[in-house]
Every structure is written in C-alpha cells, then in structure tokens.
Amino acid sequence: MLTAKSVSQENPMGCAVACVAACCQLQYKEALQLFTHPENAWTRGYYCQEVVQALARAGFHYIYEKFDFEKHIQIILKPGTIVFIERNSKYIAGHYLLRLEKGWMNPWSNFPHMMPVESAIELNLPGPISYVIYEKKI
Numbered sequence: 001m002l003t004a005k006s007v008s009q010e011n012p013m014g015c016a017v018a019c020v021a022a023c024c025q026l027q028y029k030e031a032l033q034l035f036t037h038p039e040n041a042w043t044r045g046y047y048c049q050e051v052v053q054a055l056a057r058a059g060f061h062y063i064y065e066k067f068d069f070e071k072h073i074q075i076i077l078k079p080g081t082i083v084f085i086e087r088n089s090k091y092i093a094g095h096y097l098l099r100l101e102k103g104w105m106n107p108w109s110n111f112p113h114m115m116p117v118e119s120a121i122e123l124n125l126p127g128p129i130s131y132v133i134y135e136k137k138i
Contacts, residue, residue: 005022006022006100006105006107006119006120006121007019007021007022007028007031007105007107008028008107008108008116008117008118008119009028009041009107009108009117009119010028010029010032010041010117011032011041011042012042013040013041013042013043013044013045013046013093014028014032014041014045014107015045015095015096015097015108016045016046016050016051016054016082016096017031017032017035017041017046017054018031018098018105018107018108018119019051019082019096019097019098019105019107020034020035020051020054020055020058020082022098022100022105022107023055023060023080023082023098024055024058024060026058031058034054034055034057034058035050035053036053037050045094048084048131048133049064051064051082051096051133052064052133055133060135061136061137062082062133062134062136063133063134063136064131064132064133064134065131065132066130066131067083067130067131067132072134075132075134076099076129076132077099078099078134078135079099079100079101080098080099080134080135081098081099081132081133081134081135082096082098082099082132082133082134083096083104083125083129083130083131083132083133084096084129084130084131084132084133085097085125085126085127085128085129085130086128086129086130088126088127090111090126090127091111091126091127094130095108095126095127097125097126100121102121103121103122103123104121104122104123104124104125105119105120105121106119106120106121106122106126107119109122
C-alpha cells in the first residue's frame, strides 16, 4: 500500500512531477529528471502520456484513460492512482493529484500562493476528473 508523503510542486506547471515524485518515493528534482522535457514544468506542464513515460523510467507500468465513472470508480480509490482534473476557475490549466491511503495529495493546495507552495492531503478533489493514470498489472 502506498504511504508516500505529500510532495509540493516546485515549478508553476509541475503538478505531474510532484505526483510522480510521491508515487515513486523520490525527491521532486529526481522525479523531474524522469521527464524527457523537464523545462515543461515551467511552461506547458505534461500530458498523461508523458506522465506514464516518466513512471516507466522509474520502473512502474502505468496506463492512462479518459475517466469513466463506472469503469474507474474502484481504480480511483486505490493508492498510487493519479488523476487529472478538468480545468476550472481555480486550476485554469487543470491539475494532477495522487491518491494516497488517507486522501488526495494535492501538490499545490494553497494555489495561487507561491511563497511557499504547499502540498496537502485532501479528502475531496478540487474538480471533476478528466483522465485517470493507474498501475496496470502485467
């Protein structure tokens, strides 16, 4: 069972990196090196395929799918699952969160404050799920 600690994102578009870091039990900077284009943590962020590729570089076999409530309801309750929530008034570019044992790790829970960015474990998601990234057993 994943009992990772909360990891704060260190770049404006680095929520995916923080989720990968927590999932793989790495430091943020270590997880950033798993991404082919680490500079995207400053600019556009990452697509689900890039998150899956970073996890693969760390030795994890994940897949992503468009969220379907009936298909994925049990999956989103499993620690280690990453979700991408739809763009909303708070997270205008969307946002990645990681499911942990006690809730959702939000890598920038005090958005838009940046000094410092704070992560937190939250009971509820801050918006509807758009995509789900989960471990696929081989």
